[in-house]
Amino acid sequence: MKADCRLYLVTPPALEPAAFAVQLATALDAGDVACVQLRLKDVDDDTVRRAIDALRPVAQEREVAFILNDHPRLAKEMGCDGVHVGQTDMPYREARKIMGGDAIVGVTCHDSRHLAMVAGEDGADYVAFGAFFPTGTKETEHRAMPELLTWWQEMMEIPCVAIGGITPENCGDVVRAGADFLAVVSSVWQHPEGPGAAVRAFNKAIAEA
Ligand SMILES: Cc1ncc(COP(=O)(O)OP(=O)(O)O)c(N)n1
Numbered sequence: 335m336k337a338d339c340r341l342y343l344v345t346p347p348a349l350e351p352a353a354f355a356v357q358l359a360t361a362l363d364a365g366d367v368a369c370v371q372l373r374l375k376d377v378d379d380d381t382v383r384r385a386i387d388a389l390r391p392v393a394q395e396r397e398v399a400f401i402l403n404d405h406p407r408l409a410k411e412m413g414c415d416g417v418h419v420g421q422t423d424m425p426y427r428e429a430r431k432i433m434g435g436d437a438i439v440g441v442t443c444h445d446s447r448h449l450a451m452v453a454g455e456d457g458a459d460y461v462a463f464g465a466f467f468p469t470g471t472k473e474t475e476h477r478a479m480p481e482l483l484t485w486w487q488e489m490m491e492i493p494c495v496a497i498g499g500i501t502p503e504n505c506g507d508v509v510r511a512g513a514d515f516l517a518v519v520s521s522v523w524q525h526p527e528g529p530g531a532a533v534r535a536f537n538k539a540i541a542e543a
Pocket residue numbers: 342344371373403404418419420421422423440442462463464472495497517
C-alpha cells in the first residue's frame with residue numbers, strides 16, 4: 335500500500351461553469367482529493383476568469399488547492415493557489431516571479447529526466463510526467479514508464495505527478511512505482527456512475543495498490 339499518493343483532478347477541456355461547479359462539488363465531497371486544476375484551452379481570458387469565479391470557491395472552501403493551467407498572470411490576479419506550466423508555456427522562473435514564493439508552481443516534464451531535474455533544481459513544487467497510458471483528452475507525443483517515477487523518488491524530494499490515461503483500473507503500477515499524485519480527467523468526469531463514484535474508486539485503488 336502507498337497511502338500517500340493522492341488525486342489531482344484536472345477539469346474537462348470545455349465546461350459550463352455553473353453546471354460544472356455542481357459536478358466538482360460532488361467529486362470533492364466523495365473522498366480525498368488534493369488539488370483541482372482548471373484547464374481550459376483556446377478560450378479568452380474572460381472565459382477563464384468566469385470559470386475561476388465559479389470553481390475556485392468550491393475547491394478552496396474544502397481546503398483543496400485550486401491551480402490554473404497555462405496562465406500565471408491570471409492565476410495571480412484571480413487568487414488561485416498555483417499554476418501549472420508546460421514546456422511551451424511560460425518558463426518556470428518567469429511563472430514563479432509572477433506567482434510569488436508561496437504559490438504552487440508545477441511543471442510538465444513529459445518523460446524527461448533532464449527536464450525534471452532542471453525544474454526541480456529551479457524550485458518547482460512538483461514535476462509532472464506523462465503520458466502513462468493512451469489518452470483521448472489530448473494529443474500526446476511522449477510516453478512515460480512507471481520506472482521513471484521510481485527513479486525520481488530515489489533521486490529527489492520534490493513530489494511527482496503522473497498523468498495521461500490513468501484510471502482506477504490501471505493506476506496500481508503507477509502508484510506502486512512512486513507517484514505522489516495521479517492527475518486525471520476523463521476517468522473522473524466521464525465515469526458512468528458520475529464523478530463521486532470515480533473519486534471513491536480511485537481512493538480505493540490507491541489504498542489497495
Ligand atoms: C498535472 C499536469 N501535468 C501535465 C499537464 C500538461 O501540460 P502542458 O504540457 O502544458 O499541456 P496542456 O495541459 O497545457 O495542454 C497538465 N496540464 N497538468
